[in-house]
Amino acid sequence: MNHDAKPLLSARDLAVRFNAPGGRVARAVDGVDIDLAPGEILALAGESGCGKTTLARTLLGLERPSEGTVAFGGSPLRYSTRALKAYRRAVQLVLQDPSGALNPRHTVYDAVAEGLRIHGIHDNERERVADALSRAGLRPPEKFFLTYPHELSGGQRQRVVIAGALVLEPQVIIADEPVASLDASVRGEILALLLRLRDELGLAAIVVTHDLGLAWNIADRIAVMYLGRIVEEGPVDRVLTEPRHPYTQALVSVLPNSPLPEPVVLTGEPPDATAVPGGCRFHPRCQVLAGGLAEQAGVDDECRRSDVALGTDHIACHYARTMSTATT
Structure with missing residues (x-):
């Protein structure tokens, strides 16, 4: 990569x-x-x-x-x-x-071959199907050609879908x-x-x-993602060990072996895409705003009134941006 x-x-x-x-x-x-x-x-x-x-x-x-x-x-x-x-x-x-x-x-063979037939690829159909099944971990592939989905386990069916x-x-x-x-x-x-x-x-x-x-x-x-927007993005090990957006922190806090000291219970209603709130779209449920930290940082009004999108810092949060600026 x-x-x-x-x-x-x-x-x-x-x-x-x-x-x-x-x-x-x-x-x-x-x-x-x-x-x-x-x-x-x-x-x-x-x-x-x-x-x-x-x-x-x-x-x-x-x-x-x-x-x-x-x-x-x-x-x-x-x-x-x-x-x-x-x-x-x-x-x-x-x-x-x-x-x-x-x-x-449809047999497994027909299920995997369907894409080839839709796209008009007729060369080496049998070899292509066998190779796809083999790569998906169904070996020997010929053993599965005439099998039907109900004869497979859930994991084998998912492998057939991946082979397709x-x-x-x-x-x-x-x-x-x-x-x-x-x-x-x-x-x-x-x-x-x-x-x-x-x-x-x-x-x-x-x-x-x-x-x-x-x-x-x-x-x-x-x-x-939260309510139609990406609110935090980055390398998975960084985001899940040092989450910066309050929503990401809430999600990470309930993981086994979470790096956060205690679970965050979100208040308020689950998101409704027909009623996106003004200001930061997470603010009605935000534990940082509810706990007074946003007010201490002087951004509580911004949180309620000013929309915030993902920036070059890969986070959509007034409070997190203020805190990262304060520490640099």
């Missing part, structure tokens, strides 16, 4: 809005910049409803942004049928639920909660597989997860 390389996949000023009942508008993604380097694994983390799945779908071209751009290899993504088909060969999705992703009437992505030789995999439906004993195997694919094939990956422990085990970098 080369952090200095040009981004393979990136987004600038990305916004995705949906109409909601009652004439309201949900700001599911609300001004996101993101970069994925070649060979990098980026974890996209946050609570349910924070916008991470919508962001992933937009990066895949499955949702069209209301504003902003997605770029692959430096070229803006185009939304014609032909352009999207070519793009989806290079950027593949791995779904959360392998049972839902696999047609129960690998068969097209993508440069990027976007995995949405790739181990959420699996037993704990199998989770480690699938995470180890994703790491091995990165090392062997140079694959880059975005892993969508609410599980910071998973991010710690697999990612190079992490982007923490």
Whole structure:
């Protein structure tokens, strides 16, 4: 992985809005910049409803942004049928639920070969399918060709889904909660597989997860989302051992062996993308503001009134910026 390389996949000023009942508008993604380097694994983390799945779908071209751009290899993504088909060969999705992703009437061979057939790739189909299954850890691959999904374990089904992505030789995999439906004993195997694919094939990956422990085990970098925005971003070991945004601190505080002294219990209502508060969008639930620390630093009014976006310091927090300035 080369952090200095040009981004393979990136987004600038990305916004995705949906109409909601009652004439309201949900700001599911609300001004996101993101970069994925070649060979990098980026974890996209946050609570349910924070916008991470919508962001992933937009990066895949499955949702069209209301504003902003997605770029692959430096070229803006185009939304014609032909352009999207070519793009989806290079950027593949791995779904959360392998049972839902696999047609129960298709054999493993047909499930993996489906991508090749959609893209009109007819050369060496059998060899390509066997190679993809083998790379996904299903060996010998021929043993699984005529097997049906119901005959496989959950971990084996997830490996078939991964093989279906690998068969097209993508440069990027976007995995949405790739181990959420699996037993704990199998989770480690699938995470180890994703790491091995990165090392062997140079694959880059975005892993969508609410599980910071998973991010710690697999990612190079992490982007923490809250209410449609990335609020903190950086190397995973730094963010999870020295979290600076109060929201990240709350998430990290409940991890086993957390570096923070005690758990942070967030107050207030869970985020609602149709009612984004003014000021810092986290301020109604912020323990730093509620505890008086923001007032001591002289930024409590800013927290309530002034919006704050991710800056060159990779954090979206008035208080954290003030404290980092005070210590430099």
